[in-house]
Amino acid sequence: MPAATAPAVDFVLLGGKVVDGSGTPARVADVAVKDGRVVAVESGLRAEAGQRIDVTELTVVPGFIDPHSHSDWSVLGNRDAQSTIRQGVTTEVVGNCGVTYAPLSAAGVDPARNALSAYGYDGKVTWRGFAELLDVVHRHGGGTSQNLAWFVGHTALRDAAELRGTGADAGGIRRMVRHLEEAMDAGALGMSSGLEYGSGRDATTDELTGVAAALARYDGIYASHIRNRDAHLLDAVDEFLAIAGRNGLRAQLSHLNVRHDTGALPDAWHEAVGRLAAEREAGMDVLADMTPYPHGIGLATGLLPGWLLGDGPAHAARLLDDAEVRARLRGDCDRYWRFVHKGQWDRVVLATSPATPELEGLSFPQIAERRGQDCWDAFFDVLQAAGTDMQAVQLMGRLFTPEHVAEAIAHPLFCLGVDGFTSRTDGPLAERTRHPLFFTGHTHYIAHHVLQAGTLTLEEAVRKGTSMVADRFALHGRGRVQVGAHADLAVLDLAALAAQDTFAFTGRYAAGVPHVIVNGRLVVHDGQHLGTRAGQYLPRS
Structure with a gap:
């Protein structure tokens, strides 16, 4: 019996409207993929395919590239990139805002391990140098679903x-x-x-x-x-x-x-x-x-003055025992989120607090009422409880006006970035990411800013979240649906997205992105994550 002939292509997305990332108008075309690359974008394609996926009435776009992500914090606890890959995000640029968990000194190992445990990682911190961390993420432990490019x-x-x-x-x-x-x-x-x-x-x-x-x-x-x-x-x-x-x-x-x-x-x-x-x-x-919402994450220690933190978080926690220190701080924390000095604590939610997880998700007025304190003392108590893990305490704030965001x-x-990190609906990450930023931050650009508010056209929004980012960071061969490009693709259901309230936190993964392909492999199919880890480390070109 003769050997079976391999199909001409691995799979074809049939009949979708292609928004190719260049900013040009959408057109109906089939998209064929073979060996991790796009090999055809044309209508009426008749190539024999290993798999044919009907995407009629749907929209094919390049996989979104987040130019400003902190998923390096959570990737070790969420290698499947559950919340972001399900939004069509195939690449994340990580290591932003100066905060990476490498390189590490010997003194930094325990704080790094404690901080990473808040993001669902229960393994050892065996690395010291940056290259060693990359090995742990990309070459050991099973890889990642999404591509990652890194800053230090x-x-x-x-x-x-x-x-x-x-x-x-x-x-x-x-x-x-x-x-x-x-x-x-x-x-x-x-x-x-x-x-x-x-x-x-x-x-x-x-x-x-x-x-x-x-x-x-x-x-x-x-x-x-x-x-x-x-x-x-x-x-x-x-x-x-x-x-x-x-x-x-x-x-x-950044932002x-x-x-x-x-x-x-x-x-x-x-x-x-x-x-x-x-x-x-x-x-x-x-x-x-820029970020998609009026809300954003921040580090709680950003409000604290240098004189408190100069000798490290453990010493700062001891100083917070002193009523005179607290009194001085009330007048000397007018920095970072300065609106709290105007009494606007209702704009601040405690997002991540490893030492007081029972308070996560509450606003500071709610925490203060629960504890019989005012907001400043509630804030100081949360930081004091954190001790050496003080840098791991994160806030979620209502920071900007909708008009400014648009x-x-x-x-x-x-x-177009999100300034969050990939999460999941179970485990420690679920408890610490109860905000739509983490689950619909990327689809919010399409659902709200394109389809509901009209901030951008679809073609321009896709360009600003794909090819513009790829060009910015020299991620060659990504960010476009074109022959020869890496097959990082997302299929959008615009009708489903238009019907969504992406301002609301549902506790579920994003809907409206039924198929996601990374480096030519299906990762999300019919809305279900297949467990595929096709992501790659994208080093500087």
Whole structure:
């Protein structure tokens, strides 16, 4: 008997409307995939296929690429990327805001293990260097469902170099650069910084410029959660542009937005965006990104002053025993989410608190009422209970006005990100992500901003969440439905998405994305995760 002939292609998506990521109008076409690549995009395709999937009345798009994700925090506890892959997200750019769990000093191992356990990881922290962490994520333990491209965090570099306080000397900068070079040699995209919290906020402009100089040798990117997004927004933007400009770097300004009612001048955001546009005109490769909701996550320690945190979280927890320290703090926490100093605690929910999980999901007025306290003492008690894990305490805040969110999303210099992390509906992650940001943040762009509010056209929203991001981070061959591209694809049911309230938290995975393909392999089929881990590590090109 003759051997069976292999089909011409692995599978075909039949009869869908293709929005190819380029921004051009949708067209009806079949999409054929073979050996992980798109091999045809044409109507009436007759190739013999191993599998034929009828997507008539549905929309085929490139898999979404999140330009600003923190899924490196949760990937070890959620390798199947349940909440994001089910939204059609096939690639996430991680390691943002300066916070990565590598490189690690010996003193950083226990805090990293405790923090990662809050995201569902119950294994050992065996790595120290950045390349070792990549091995754990991508080469051991079963892989991932989604592709990941990584930044290394400046705060992690600082902590690994065992620096405290301001004014890193030449030796400290050399140690940070050594760790940075190791990460870049392992394929990191570049360095991210987070300058509103942790030891990152102790870094001077000169320190950041000195460390970032090493990126130029790799054509690396400098991404930054800048130092201020309220009264001193423009100073913070100028600092970001100076660090990138002095080193001739590509630059990404993370979630460039202004928190509502925190002291920013009325036109500060427009002037900030204007400065980015002017730098682009002058030749700097700089872009920004935005988030989909008026809500966002934040680190609780961002509200605390440096004098409390200078000797580490354990010492800070002991200081919080002192009533005089607490009294002083009430007048000296006017930073980061400054609206709490106006008494607007109702805008803040406790999202992640390993030491007091029974309070997670409650607003601070609710916590205060439950404990018979005011909101400040409730806040201090949560941080004190966390002790050495204080940096793991996360908040969810109502930060922006809907009008501001829509304006930033529509701006041509902004990619579309979520600033969350992939979650799941069971285990520790489920308890700590009770907000639609984690489950429908990506589909919200389509369901709300395209189909309901009309903030963007479908073609433009898809472009800003796919090819624009792929081009920004040099993820070659991704972000488009075209012949030769990697077959990262998502199939959208626009009618189902249009009918959804993606502002509501349901506790379920997103609906409206029946099929998701990563590197030519079905990961989600008919709305069900198949357990496929087809993701790849995407090193810097």
